[in-house]
Amino acid sequence: MPRLVDNKNRKRLVIIGVGANCALGRTWPEAWKGLAAGQGGISHNEDRLPPGRFLSSYGGFVKGFGPVSDDTDERLSRLDARFLHLGLAAAEEAMQVLKGKEFDPERAAVVATSAFGGVDLQDNDRMKAEARGRLQIGPFTVPGLLINQLGGQISQHLGLFGPGFAPSNACASGGHAIITAALLLRADMADMVLCGAAESAFVPSIYNAFYTMKALAAFRSEDRATADPSQASRPFSIDRTGFVMSEGAGMLVMATLEQALKLQVPILAELVGFAVNSDGYHMAAPYQPRIEKCLGGAVADADITPYEVGYYNAHGTSTPVNDATETAAVKAVFGEHARRLPISSIKGAIGHTLGAASAIEAITAIQSLRNGVIVPTINYVPDPALDLDYVPVVARESFPTYALSASFGFGGTNNALVFRRFEDEEMDTRGRH
Amino acid sequence: MKKWTHEDVIDSIRNSGKVKPNTLVTTSSRFEQDLGIDSLDLVGILLDIQDDFGFEWTDREISEINCVQDIIDILNKRSQTNAA
Numbered sequence: 234m235p236r237l238v239d240n241k242n243r244k245r246l247v248i249i250g251v252g253a254n255c256a257l258g259r260t261w262p263e264a265w266k267g268l269a270a271g272q273g274g275i276s277h278n279e280d281r282l283p284p285g286r287f288l289s290s291y292g293g294f295v296k297g298f299g300p301v302s303d304d305t306d307e308r309l310s311r312l313d314a315r316f317l318h319l320g321l322a323a324a325e326e327a328m329q330v331l332k333g334k335e336f337d338p339e340r341a342a343v344v345a346t347s348a349f350g351g352v353d354l355q356d357n358d359r360m361k362a363e364a365r366g367r368l369q370i371g372p373f374t375v376p377g378l379l380i381n382q383l384g385g386q387i388s389q390h391l392g393l394f395g396p397g398f399a400p401s402n403a404c405a406s407g408g409h410a411i412i413t414a415a416l417l418l419r420a421d422m423a424d425m426v427l428c429g430a431a432e433s434a435f436v437p438s439i440y441n442a443f444y445t446m447k448a449l450a451a452f453r454s455e456d457r458a459t460a461d462p463s464q465a466s467r468p469f470s471i472d473r474t475g476f477v478m479s480e481g482a483g484m485l486v487m488a489t490l491e492q493a494l495k496l497q498v499p500i501l502a503e504l505v506g507f508a509v510n511s512d513g514y515h516m517a518a519p520y521q522p523r524i525e526k527c528l529g530g531a532v533a534d535a536d537i538t539p540y541e542v543g544y545y546n547a548h549g550t551s552t553p554v555n556d557a558t559e560t561a562a563v564k565a566v567f568g569e570h571a572r573r574l575p576i577s578s579i580k581g582a583i584g585h586t587l588g589a590a591s592a593i594e595a596i597t598a599i600q601s602l603r604n605g606v607i608v609p610t611i612n613y614v615p616d617p618a619l620d621l622d623y624v625p626v627v628a629r630e631s632f633p634t635y636a637l638s639a640s641f642g643f644g645g646t647n648n649a650l651v652f653r654r655f656e657d658e659e660m661d662t663r664g665r666h
Numbered sequence: 667m668k669k670w671t672h673e674d675v676i677d678s679i680r681n682s683g684k685v686k687p688n689t690l691v692t693t694s695s696r697f698e699q700d701l702g703i704d705s706l707d708l709v710g711i712l713l714d715i716q717d718d719f720g721f722e723w724t725d726r727e728i729s730e731i732n733c734v735q736d737i738i739d740i741l742n743k744r745s746q747t748n749a750a
Binding site: 311371372373 | 706707709710713716717722
């Protein structure tokens with residue numbers, strides 16, 4: 234029987250289910266397969282991003298699912314906001330593991346969030362009203378726009394009635410949701426938590442604003458992305474010009490180790506440490522000193538040394554400023570170990586899913602620990618100023634014990650999560666997965 | 667306001683996609699109890715009728731609608747006012 238508390242006498246927390254969708258697949262196994270194979274999911278799509286309405290047409294899209302496709306979830310037919318459809322699908326996938334298991338739904342919390350919520354529904358309804366020449370606007374605009382509606386729909390359709398929160402923290406939202414889940418479990422407000430984030434914010438007012446503020450990738454005609462759109466997002470590369478906006482969702486089921494043992498479900502990984510802090514510096518720019526504090530804080534919270542971290546899953550947006558700042562922060566926190574530490578960003582493959590990114594990245598870190606495979610940073614062309622090991626282009630076999638996944642959001646908000654590989658001998662259930 | 671018939675009103679409701687197939691829609695059908703249409707769906711249907719028939723509901727009219735006949739009564743009243 235494993236110990237139910239850690240060395241700091243805190244409840245041990247484990248991940249027992251995951252689900253995700255992104256530009257590389259509609260389910261997590263599909264997406265993982267693409268990530269591990271070094272595939273790129275970014276495309277140039279003038280149907281979704283028509284010129285004349287959008288300043289560029291590069292993006293990462295979940296294909297063939299949800300509003301604006303033929304395959305849509307009937308349960309959400311009135312809420313044509315894609316983040317709800319993507320989020321509910323990922324939540325349902327993550328909860329599969331609990332099928333047939335008995336648990337108290339009042340002790341199952343939902344922490345599901347997004348950076349932007351149902352802006353696509355809002356935009357469509359606004360355009361319809363304008364075309365009618367009316368001020369009256371569709372009755373589902375408000376319910377579908379709300380960020381916490383994702384948790385609401387998950388609760389309604391999956392029957393989870395515990396506490397609900399929607400911590401919206403820009404591009405760090407998913408990680409903040411995971412941390413909020415951990416706090417709820419440690420505060421004994423729940424036995425398990427469905428946590429994560431979903432995003433689909435392809436509306437002109439957001440896409441074009443990211444583009445105008447030069448956060449989004451922009452290309453000259455001779456750029457390699459023109460011939461091959463899958464090369465548009467290129468974290469840590471010399472020719473990176475900005476991030477590529479994407480949609481997707483990532484959901485995890487986190488439980489106390491005690492609850493996981495009761496449920497007799499396979500344990501995917503343990504969340505052993507985390508940190509979250511605020512820059513107090515700038516509305517959009519990252520701030521290296523506070524990012525260092527956050528990374529170092531998570532390592533200390535995990536009660537390990539930086540040398541024990543064997544994989545760093547990067548925020549790695551492919552913007553000039555993020556990738557340089559993050560590299561410098563990693564060097565400061567990990568010292569000499571930084572040069573031996575495998576670092577990769579999946580944003581080269583799936584783009585930046587904004588609020589959902591850190592949830593999908595946490596799932597990636599967990600899967601890396603389980604499979605002994607570190608997924609690559611694709612589209613990589615070295616930048617002499619950034620001289621760490623970014624696991625370029627091809628996946629690498631490696632069996633680290635600890636993986637750290639970090640995310641930084643506009644508004645100066647950071648999180649870092651440390652996961653530990655769950656050892657066979659600790660549980661007799663792992664092999665059954 | 668366009669010319670309209672009772673059938674036009676019933677067709678609008680039936681074609682809204684909010685009524686389950688094979689559900690009988692009559693002038694006496696109540697939205698919530700008989701047709702399973704909640705207040706948000708009803709607002710959506712009323713916005714469509716307003717556009718199709720070419721007029722604008724007042725807030726008071728919308729709040730008084732519980733069954734199909736209520737819509738017909740309001741439209742009748744409006745047609746009489748227009749004619750006069």
